[in-house]
Amino acid sequence: MAWDRNQMAERAAQELEDGMYVNLGIGIPTLVANYVGDKDITLQSENGMLGMGPFPYEGEEDPDLINAGKQTITELNRTSYFDSAMSFGMIRGGKIAAAILGAMEVSEEGDLANWMIPGKLVKGMGGAMDLVAGVRKVIVVMDHTNKAGESKLLKSCTLPLTGKGVVNRIITNLGVLDVVEGGLRIVETADGVTEEEIRAATDATIVT
């Protein structure tokens, strides 16, 4: 049995250590917040906030308080606010320990593509290029294959890049892989998934 969305998020939460300042992307990465348990984790929202709280109760939404996905949120007793230039200063400056992001493609050299499909709707990179260039550890959480069953872990990306050589670790529905010298190394398999199955579903070079 491969991992489902929540199990992938739960596995990604194991990457976080006490005291970390972390930026979570949209989609499965957002779910990671549900699994941090007792760990002292401060979430950054790149529109200008550290210490992001949960969604507000109905009727308590504040138009001046949103996350980077433009959703209404709340503050915590540790929260601080700042402007966009300082927000990305702390991102580029390496003050944020980890970013957990979704992806369309990752290459065996750690290249990441997650912002654009040429010829289709072009929305923009938002803060993704800054995040992958600046945070100390970039963890990608995504399905191992696309809807057509093709590997999303490639020898080289076919889509426009978000960053070159930026990904450290990839958590998919099949397992956990690290970007290492010469390719990807399997560090963990999902329950009931074999290394052979991961190899068969992966286009990128797997090294041991």
Add this chain to the structure above:
Amino acid sequence: MKKVYDNATEALDGLLHDGMLIAAGGFGLCGIPELLISAIRDSGVKDLTVASNNAGVDDFGLGLLLETKQVKKMMSSYVGENAEFMRQFLSEELELEFNPQGTLAERMRAGGAGIAGFYTKTGYGTQIAEGKEVKVFDGEHYILERGIFADLSIVKAWKADDTGNLVFRKTARNFNPAAAMCGKVCVVEVEEIVPRGSLDPDCIHLPGVYVHRLIEGQHEKRIEKVTTRQREEA
């Protein structure tokens, strides 16, 4: 010198001309200068280049200036919420210069701080780096980005005194300080102008030196995505 004006139209009087570069604060619909945007639409000024993280939605924010085709070019990081934007971009009626979000903020900050350009790792090896100088510092690749020097800044703050000292509220601060800094002239709209001396000088987010004109007004403050959680049962 008097900075406080009666309304957005008066505050923009004499400042608008076709083909100008405007820097706008706001993130999504949060903290956008909605009153000044409406007044710019009503002025009919055209061929604008607008540096703003987003482009509003179809009927609110900068979307109003797209609807009337007053914008020639946008400098933004994310424009996914606006269908009219996409239509005009795909039919080549509108130019779009994508900027990584942090690069856009730093370009505004730099412009306002008298910095013509800076080197950043963001975007190295991507299509954003095409045509830009690459330089290696301590073994790492950086690309050259230029400061933005805008003709006009339009900004939304929460409170101001009549000298233009500004206080922002929560995540509505976002791009507003950087946008305010990078304009030759900066016009600010606030929810409340408070008496001089009532703002704590230690808690001013942006000093009045950056602010030239100021208005107070009613804001719609539309929410783009209302998300809530269930109340726990008592």
